Amino acid sequence: MGNNINIHFGYDYYMYVEMSSKAYFKELQQIITAAGLYWQEFPIAPYHLDKEDVDALSFRWGNGQTNPPGDYHHDLRISKDNPLNRTYTEWSHFDEIENGLDWEEYQAVEQKYLQLVLDFLELFQIDQLAVNGGLGFTTIQELSVPAHYFSPQEETLFQQLQEYNETVEDWTVESFIIPKEDFTTLFQLIFKGRFYAWISTDSLTIQFDSSYRLYLSFYGYKKEVQQLIEKHGLYWQERQPPYHEAVGFS
Template identity: 80%
Template sequence: MPTLLIHKYDKSNPNYIQDWISISDIGKIFYGTVLTLDKYLKIENSYIQTIHEILDFMKIDTLEIRAIEKGFSLQYIRKNSLINAKQASFYQMLDNGVYLTQNGITEAIKLNLREALWCRLYNPKIEVNFGYDYYMGITVAEQEKIEIFKKIIEKHGLYWQEFTTSPFKLEEEFKKAKTFFWGDGQTNPSGDYHHDLRISKDDPLNRTYTEWSHFDEIENGLDWEEYQAVEQKYLQLVLDFLEFFQINHLAVNGGLEFTSIQELSVPAHYFSPQEETLFQQLQEYDETVEDWTVESFMIPKEDFTTLFQLIFKGRFYTWISTASITIQFDSSYRLYLSFYGHKKEIQQLVEKHGLYWQERQPPYKKAVGFR
């Protein structure tokens, strides 16, 4: 389906690449003048008015939230995305499947443009997506309306580029994986098929969002003892999970994503000597291995604790996968367990450690990626 990529940049001016790209640029100088909050809000409003005029023309009253990603804690986005208490409350209730009317659409556009979250706004006739550097795209089912939409975009002082297929298009399996609901896990029987559980430290049924979501918030008000208590819950759950499936070693392949202590801006004393030794070994492996599919870095059972402490603290990112299970950890301090059979037993393990679970509905028959 055709897509119009909407942006504020006049690309006939080769200096457009020096323009501001984010709400975080407020206070910086562009083209010799300071980007103020008022100037930012004026541009933001032009995006919002453009979408509403297009929706009005198409007689569309609601859009559905799909494929939502909340990558930051509420504490972080209130400071960096400049959202007030009312917007924070709205942010907390957003989830896949939520239908938005006019005011909700306005606030969802703001949150996307301010990089507080990412989601697709969907209707069978139109889909609204958001990209890096203050880009927004609309994908429509009716080609004949494209010329009208171009005029609406220009009317609000914005620019467009036309594509025959959306630059925001996701692979179909990835799109489904990010769109299905997380439920209470009771819809499906506990049969011997594939299950996907999302584990969190906060009760997801309250539709609230965590007050902290990153280890590095230890330097921004997060209590060290509180962090350790939560990490220990996750760690014991993972170790019990691996023990349940009788997994005594894990293979890590190349292409890892590493974060140094300096990049985290966290004092070195929060990391044990064992963590630093394993971190160095993984880095050396990643730099020297020639064929990731042939030679894996093997983690023995006695190093499982150290491995997951590094992952939980954000020192590096990787999928943990075997023939029977997959373990992933996201940027919002949530754990994802993917496995076959034994649904009730694993749910009980999660509850045993004082954590919360949700099951993807419906579950997949084969493993899929999470974000």
């Protein structure tokens, strides 16, 4: 549009404005703010970049507000320590490695995360989860952890998931269904690093990494989820990724 400005409408209600000079940049900001909208400055329009060039975790709202109003997509990173004073910790040999947890500490941490995830799924009224093929597994031998740390329920579900992963012909058609009564066992396997998968539904995504950080992505209910996190003595940070692409939403 014209020689000095180009306007492009993108996915998910984004509008991009390219200007050949910054002469009217402040005026444009005032117009956007007056309309109750939010802006972010880029050196080059995002739709001109290759997908891998866009840092999904670098998005911030240009006027300093990190939480525009409305029922939109949220992405929270939860940690067991204050993010400003956090040390790397992993589940493996417990107190035999640097920054490892002893068994009692691990159980306390696991219960915090486990109850949070269960409350989170209850809030969104999720009664079952569908797991698809291409899964990742780690054996007890690879973890170098005594077998008695794993319950019979965990072993049974672990074997069932492995069998599914090895025998399913088309995981896009045939999912492995986890009923509500097995949620606890599923997340115990994930927390201990024996099973790797993103848990996704139409309204949320759950991911857990090896350093006791939990990623919850969801639509709406932001204050309710934050209150759940704080209730269980955990810490949260909000991230602003490009919606959908950064968290695997379909």
